Amino acid sequence: MPENLLKGKKGIITGALDENSIAWQAALKAKEQGAKFVLTNAPIAMRMGAIKELADHCDTIIIPADATSVEDIEKLYDEAKEYLGGNFDFLLHSIGMSPNVRKGKPYGDLNYEWVQKSYDVSAISFHKMLQVAEKKDILNEWASVVGLSYIAAQRAFPFYSDMSEAKAILESIARNYGLRYGKLKKVRVNTISQSPTKTTAGSGIGGFNDFYDFADIASPLGNASAASCAEYIVTLFSDFTRMVTMQNLFHDGGYSSSGITQELIDVFMENNK
Numbered sequence: 603m604p605e606n607l608l609k610g611k612k613g614i615i616t617g618a619l620d621e622n623s624i625a626w627q628a629a630l631k632a633k634e635q636g637a638k639f640v641l642t643n644a645p646i647a648m649r650m651g652a653i654k655e656l657a658d659h660c661d662t663i664i665i666p667a668d669a670t671s672v673e674d675i676e677k678l679y680d681e682a683k684e685y686l687g688g689n690f691d692f693l694l695h696s697i698g699m700s701p702n703v704r705k706g707k708p709y710g711d712l713n714y715e716w717v718q719k720s721y722d723v724s725a726i727s728f729h730k731m732l733q734v735a736e737k738k739d740i741l742n743e744w745a746s747v748v749g750l751s752y753i754a755a756q757r758a759f760p761f762y763s764d765m766s767e768a769k770a771i772l773e774s775i776a777r778n779y780g781l782r783y784g785k786l787k788k789v790r791v792n793t794i795s796q797s798p799t800k801t802t803a804g805s806g807i808g809g810f811n812d813f814y815d816f817a818d819i820a821s822p823l824g825n826a827s828a829a830s831c832a833e834y835i836v837t838l839f840s841d842f843t844r845m846v847t848m849q850n851l852f853h854d855g856g857y858s859s860s861g862i863t864q865e866l867i868d869v870f871m872e873n874n875k
């Protein structure tokens with residue numbers, strides 16, 4: 603196992619809700635690899651309490667912030683800078699929520715106020731985190747900013763509803779802010795397109811368990827877990843990936859490049875005997 607990949611690095615990790623969260627796993631890995639960071643989540647998520655355990659384990663603090671609020675992000679950066687004693691080397695955006703998905707609204711009957719909310723929480727908040735970072739000049743040279751995406755940004759998945767567009771916006775922000783921030787200060791911005799993962803956000807999607815199983819057998823390596831995603835995130839925060847920016851990087855056991863697998867054919871044939 604590599605050691606101290608993030609030694610001396612400081613940052614912010616959003617989105618750890620419980621131990622299933624991708625961000626929770628990322629925090630454990632970042633801590634193991636020597637990083638110092640602050641945890642943050644929406645004030646409502648903090649009331650659920652589990653994140654306190656993570657903060658104790660990681661020997662850090664939690665600063666509540668609604669990622670749709672520029673004022674909250676400004677306060678988050680100011681307080682985190684004071685606590686960490688300097689500017690940041692990494693930011694993890696691990697935030698997603700669609701009221702339409704949560705409330706089971708079909709794609710042909712979307713509530714448009716909720717659509718705005720989905721985009722604001724799941725995508726525009728990424729731009730806000732980057733824009734506030736730029737205005738405050740709070741990122742060090744070669745800092746790494748990572749957001750979490752899903753393949754429904756490129757391909758149609760009936761159950762993913764308005765989150766598909768939210769992820770397409772998220773990935774576009776990574777490209778456009780990556781171009782800007784790379785020129786400005788050598789800051790890199792990428793998204794990781796992760797396998798279906800059994801988390802609160804993931805499991806809230808209709809038919810999730812069936813699709814999870816389908817993706818597992820459609821991927822030569824099987825679905826990537828939250829823990830392995832955390833390892834990939836750490837490599838992107840490390841100095842070993844310095845020239846990677848403006849990318850959407852698939853972390854999905856090969857799903858995105860698979861046409862069909864023998865296992866899928868076998869299941870289909872078995873069911874059609």
Ligand SMILES: NC(=O)c1ccc[n+]([C@@H]2O[C@H](COP(=O)([O-])OP(=O)(O)OC[C@H]3O[C@@H](n4cnc5c(N)ncnc54)[C@H](O)[C@@H]3O)[C@@H](O)[C@H]2O)c1
Nearest residue numbers: 617619623624644647669697698750798799801802803804
């Ligand atoms: N689980 C999957 O199948 C899967 C697959 C690909 C990508 N992703 C993405 O990974 C990211 C993390 O999700 P997860 O699967 O770990 O689920 P999760 O439910 O554990 O995490 C989602 C987080 O978003 C936070 N959040 C929601 N609204 C917020 C707001 N206004 N301000 C700040 N935080 C807010 C929640 O409190 C929660 O901690 C999301 O972007 C999700 O879309 C998940």
